[in-house]
Amino acid sequence: MSSTAGSTPQAPLWRGLPAAFLGGIDPADADEAPINDLLLGMTDLDRGHSYLAYCDYRTAQVVCDRYVAPREDSDGFVVDGFADAATRIAQTRAMTRHQAEVLLNEAVVLRDRLPEVFECLGDGVISQRQAQQIIVDTGLIDGESYACYVDAEIAQRLRAGTYSLKRLRDMVDRLIFRHDPDAVRERRKDAIDKRGVWVDKRADGTAELTAVMSAENARIAYAHIDGLADRVCAHDGRTKNQRRSDAEFALLTGSDFACECGHADCPITALTLDDAEGADAEGEAGPSKALVPVAPTFVIHVVCDEATLEGRANNPGYMDGHGVIDDEHVRELATRPDARIAPLIPAGTPMNPDGTVTLPGSLASDPYRPTTSLDAFIRIRHGVCSEPGCTTSAWDSDCDHVTEFDHDNPSAGGQTTSENMNPKCRPWHLLKTFSGWLDDQWRDDDGQLRTETVTPEGLIIPGEAETMEELFPGLRRIRYTAPAQAPPASDAPDQERPTRTRSRTANKHARRRAERNRNRKRHNEGPEAPF
Known part of the structure; x- marks a missing residue:
């Protein structure tokens, strides 16, 4: 933008960019581009967004320095250098002054507290949203002597692979805790001390009720609200969120929560809270469709x-x-009275000479079914669904064989072991099982568990950079093995009519095993994945 008042950048400045700056795809020809080129182009555009955000922050840093540094001795409240800089940005970009101040603050934090993370943004390793998340999560280290080390460690981990926001928060929290656990404890105590309940007015006769409490209490409270909201018939016209809102009010006030289907023959009938005592004032039970709040069975892992x-x-x-x-x-x-402690490794399990322990991966009666210990191990190791970017809890996911289990010949297919199983949310599990999607899991040369997916068009997408093994290194010492499986005896009929040597499912699994083998060979010998 030139210095001329009222001037604006011309559209051709951006519309005329070469395709190399647009993910390699010319917008005019995008309809004809192969799907893999489009997807890879979108990742290139993501890097472009990151670099533009990097430039935006760099410009904001210069603007901030231009007006704040010369006026450090100012004792003004509104009219100071920072307000001057924020006002110029706000008016130029038609944003609120608060939004401009947030931009300036983020820019200064990235430059002064997180310079290496800032370079990750410029290199397209992370998005602006991820950079903003790291700024929030590292507020605890501001001004600390170890801040530079945390910055460097975060940047190193970021360059190791992809991170969803969930994995990113866990990684940053883990690194900060190991540098200064006392500060983390103090932060939690301060947060608990600030718990409370607030009401904020909203438009059109509505208001927002906010409650801050410990994480476990919040999850338990939400489970009660969710459980009551589900106690209606299929004809109730409210959305799930509307029912939750009504259920929360009913629980807080002790009032009734009723199905609103309006059908006289609604199958959801129950006593009101008053009727639950026995009978009404006349001594006769009154008919009602109000639902009695019932505490759901809820487990926090x-x-x-x-x-x-x-x-x-x-x-x-x-x-x-x-x-x-x-x-x-x-x-x-x-120490909670409702807590139940379940060790992952059964008491009395012998330790191997190398410090590892070996446990059976499957039931003795069924080599396909994982043991209770292996099932828990898989969920603990991943924490969330193994699909890149998915945040569904591993405890709400299915435990799936990565290389498919061969029911006809168990010794030939994927085994029920810790290295061949991971959690998948139901949609991802169904896609992988019944469509052309493929996933793989292996350990790299450093012993890091890696996952990747392959689209039906053959595009390889790397999985998350970390699992919970980074938080709990002891998980790497636990081994789950499959029992020796002898090939089943052939019961094929003795007849001349030609028959399939393998079922269609077995053939599909064999093709998938071959493709995984090719991909693993590529990891060892070939170029990096295209992402």
Whole structure:
């Protein structure tokens, strides 16, 4: 933009960019481009968005320095250098002054607290949204002597692969905790001290009720609301969120929550809260369709190491649906009267000479079914669904064989072991099983568990850079093995009519095994994946 008042950039400046700057796709010819080129082009455009955000922050840093540095001695409240800079940006870009101040603050934090993370943004390794998330999550390290080390470690991990926002938060929290666990504990205490309930007015006669409490209490409260909201028939016309809102009011006030289908023969009938005492004032039970709140069965999974639970170590833990929690929080949860502690490794399990332990992966009666221990291990190791970017809890997902289990010949197919299983949300599980999608899982030369997916068109998409093994390294010492499987005896009829040597399903699984083998050979010998 020139310095001439009122001037604006001309559209051709951007519309005339070569295709190389637009993900390699000319918008005029996009309809004819192969699907893989379009998808790869979108990832290139993501890098472009990141670089533009990087330039935006760099410009904001210069603007901030131009007006703030010369006026550091100003004691003004509104009229100071920072306000001057924010006002210029706000008016030029038609945004609020608050939005401009947020932009300036983020720019300064990236330059002064997170310079290496800032370069990851410029290189297209992360998006602006991810950079903003890291800014929030690293507020604790501002001004600390170890801040530069946390910045460097975060940047190193970012360049190791892709991260969803969920994995990103867990990674940052883990690194900060290991540098300064006391600060994390203090932050949680401060957060708990600030708990409370607020009401904010909204438009058109509505208001928002906000409650801040401990993570576990919030999850339990939400489960009660969700459980009551589901106690209606299929003809109730409200959306799920509308029912949740009505259910929350009913639970908080002790009033009734009724099905609103309007059908006289609604199958959902129950006593009102008053009628639950026995009878009405006339001594006769009154008919009603108001639902009595019923506490749902709800489990919060918390993972920690044994030493931390016993107070012999102060390592972080993990709460499903929330993320990394500090050691004191872990021990507090363990003392709850409703807590149940279940060790992953059964008592008395012998240790191997190399410090590992070996456990059976499948049931003795069924080599396809994982043991309870393996099932829990898989969910703990991943935390969430193994599909890149998915945040569905592993405990709400299906445990799936990566290389398909061969029911006709168990020794030939994928085994029921920890290395061949991962959690998949139901939609991803169905796609992988009944369509042309393929996934794979293996350990690289550094022992890191890696996953990737392959689209039906053959595009290879890398999985998340980390699993929960980074938070709980002891998981790498646990081995789950499959029992020796002898090929089943052939029961093919003795007849001349030609028959299939393998079923269509077996042939599909064989093709998938061959494709996985080719991909693994590529990892060892060939170029990197195209992402």
